[in-house]
Amino acid sequence: MVRNDRKEPLWALHPPSRQVAESLRMTVIILLLLLDFALTTALSWLNLAYLKRRVSSPMPPEWAALLDTSRFPQMVAYREAHTWLAQGARTAEPAATLGILLSGLLPALARWAAALPAARVVQGLAVLAALGAISYLVSLPWGLLSDFGVERKFGFSTITWKTWLSDQVKSLFLVLVLGVPLAGVLLFLIERMGETWWLPAWGFVTLFQLLVAYIAPTVIFPLFNKFEPLQDEALKEDIFALARKAGFPLGGVFQINASLRSTHANAYFTGFGKNRRIALFDTLLEQLSHHQILAVLAHEIGHWKKRHVLKGMAEGVLLSGLGLAVVAWALAQPWLYTVVGMGDLYRAVGPVGPVAAVGLYVFGIVASPLGLLLAPIANGVSRRREYEADAFSLELYDHPTALEEGLIRLTEKNLSNLFPHPLAVIFYHSHPPLLQRVEAIRRRVAARGRG
Numbered sequence: 001m002v003r004n005d006r007k008e009p010l011w012a013l014h015p016p017s018r019q020v021a022e023s024l025r026m027t028v029i030i031l032l033l034l035l036d037f038a039l040t041t042a043l044s045w046l047n048l049a050y051l052k053r054r055v056s057s058p059m060p061p062e063w064a065a066l067l068d069t070s071r072f073p074q075m076v077a078y079r080e081a082h083t084w085l086a087q088g089a090r091t092a093e094p095a096a097t098l099g100i101l102l103s104g105l106l107p108a109l110a111r112w113a114a115a116l117p118a119a120r121v122v123q124g125l126a127v128l129a130a131l132g133a134i135s136y137l138v139s140l141p142w143g144l145l146s147d148f149g150v151e152r153k154f155g156f157s158t159i160t161w162k163t164w165l166s167d168q169v170k171s172l173f174l175v176l177v178l179g180v181p182l183a184g185v186l187l188f189l190i191e192r193m194g195e196t197w198w199l200p201a202w203g204f205v206t207l208f209q210l211l212v213a214y215i216a217p218t219v220i221f222p223l224f225n226k227f228e229p230l231q232d233e234a235l236k237e238d239i240f241a242l243a244r245k246a247g248f249p250l251g252g253v254f255q256i257n258a259s260l261r262s263t264h265a266n267a268y269f270t271g272f273g274k275n276r277r278i279a280l281f282d283t284l285l286e287q288l289s290h291h292q293i294l295a296v297l298a299h300e301i302g303h304w305k306k307r308h309v310l311k312g313m314a315e316g317v318l319l320s321g322l323g324l325a326v327v328a329w330a331l332a333q334p335w336l337y338t339v340v341g342m343g344d345l346y347r348a349v350g351p352v353g354p355v356a357a358v359g360l361y362v363f364g365i366v367a368s369p370l371g372l373l374l375a376p377i378a379n380g381v382s383r384r385r386e387y388e389a390d391a392f393s394l395e396l397y398d399h400p401t402a403l404e405e406g407l408i409r410l411t412e413k414n415l416s417n418l419f420p421h422p423l424a425v426i427f428y429h430s431h432p433p434l435l436q437r438v439e440a441i442r443r444r445v446a447a448r449g450r451g
């Protein structure tokens with residue numbers, strides 16, 4: 001046997017081909033990043049071009065009567081400003097990722113953390129904190145340009161620097177009390193449990209999410225907004241009557257001072273059991289009529305009645321299990337570490353602590369284009385549920401035009417895109433385009449009128 005006569009270790013036999021394999025892998029990662037960039041860029045400008053074409057071409061008279069066409073130029077300008085802003089972020093983020101991958105920062109960071117006089121879990125948290133800080137700084141300017149630039153220019157943003165800064169501090173606080181312990185437990189399980197760590201991690205992540213969802217309405221959301229009982233007593237009575245009619249266990253109706261940050265309007269349900277409550281943005285109360293608010297809330301109750309909320313939670317649990325199993329498989333692959341030039345540390349320490357932290361980061365980069373492929377499925381399911389909730393709203397709140405009027409009013413006030421490109425709908429829209437939604441509502445109302 002020739003092999004026994006060799007003095008050097010086996011892995012040194014073909015160093016050039018190893019290097020070729022690593023640079024090939026890095027090339028594949030870079031191509032994935034570029035492909036993701038090219039596809040999302042093409043989609044977003046296609047979407048803008050489509051909108052411009054649709055608003056300047058003649059419209060069926062029934063739509064022309066329905067929509068406030070004088071708002072169209074502003075809607076296009078708003079979409080164009082946001083398309084430029086998104087392009088900036090979409091360019092800066094992969095550029096930063098490429099810099100991090102190619103500069104040798106990752107192995108340097110892992111080596112620095114591995115030398116810290118601390119447990120492996122803490123070393124791993126240090127790596128994640130450093131990478132998290134970089135990603136925060138890269139996305140920061142685009143958030144600022146949106147809040148204090150575009151959103152302000154179009155009369156939406158009302159946020160002050162003081163509110164913005166206090167939001168940042170509170171978010172950091174939440175990362176420290178929720179994110180750090182979660183990441184710490186995951187790194188601990190990775191270190192102690194070997195390749196089956198994802199199973200206990202799945203159980204832990206599920207319990208953690210339930211806990212956060214349970215405390216969010218009473219502990220987390222009030223950090224950012226003032227919750228007050230709804231002042232409009234007549235509306236409150238009608239909302240409770242609507243909930244009783246649907247058998248919906250409603251704990252309370254609140255209004256929140258969303259106008260502190262922006263004039264965009266919304267409403268949501270939170271909490272479980274007796275904690276279940278409705279939060280109405282003060283901006284929604286201002287923009288919609290009594291009837292329209294009730295129709296919109298009946299739509300939200302429809303999501304509960306049609307079990308969308310429960311199904312969404314079950315799907316989330318299944319997907320997080322699947323995701324963790326894939327992550328566990330990936331973290332056990334040596335190429336995840338050798339590709340960024342830290343094969344030596346991987347062999348010395350194993351896929352734990354700071355090495356695992358870098359592995360998670362690299363896996364995130366490889367996996368993110370896959371998200372673009374999965375989005376059409378998730379969005380398709382969500383759009384179907386929106387139609388179901390609309391249908392339920394029409395049954396629960398018997399008013400022929402309140403729902404469509406409410407939806408049109410909200411879309412126009414928010415300058416939302418009335419004419420998204422069909423491909424953009426497939427990839428990005430969790431809600432059907434307004435006109436298709438109104439058409440479906442009218443078909444149902446007409447069918448009921450006949451029947």
Ligand SMILES: [Zn+2]
Binds near residue numbers: 386389
């Ligand atoms: Zn909905």
